[in-house]
Amino acid sequence: MNWLFVVVGAAIGAPLRFLTDLTVQKRHGGAFPWGTLTVNVAGCLVLGALTGAVTEGAASSQMQLFVGTGLCGALTTYSTFSYETLRLAEQGATRAAAANVLVSLVAGLGAVFLGVGLAEALWG
Secondary structure, three states, X not given: OHHHHHHHHHHHHHHHHHHHHHHHHHHHOOOXXXXXXXXXXXXXXXXXXXXXXXXXXXOOHHHHHHHHHHHHHHHOOHHHHHHHHHHHHHOOOHHHHHHHHHHHHHHHHHHHHHHHHHHHHHHO
16 A cells, blocks of 8 residues: 555656746756756755654654655656756756756755754754
């Protein structure tokens, strides 16, 4: 039955990724993958908060499957990040490609730590 939590979470996360990416890219335009960066950092924040909540005993294993594996798994996308970075480099936008890698890593890790900290502040 646990698979159902993952399926329902993914059914929410995948369209949310598509719509968020579409909205952000339409707003910012250009070749830089702002939409992918947005969903990945948001997913890191949510996953960090969930991890903190699980650690503090405030979230169940079913919630971890639904939000962590399902929703965040479908919302975030390492493969698209990698492809878009490669595409930028192939187009000669090596600074934008390097910036995408650096900003994605720093912002993603920062968001995870922030999420864990928020959960510990709320439930610790």
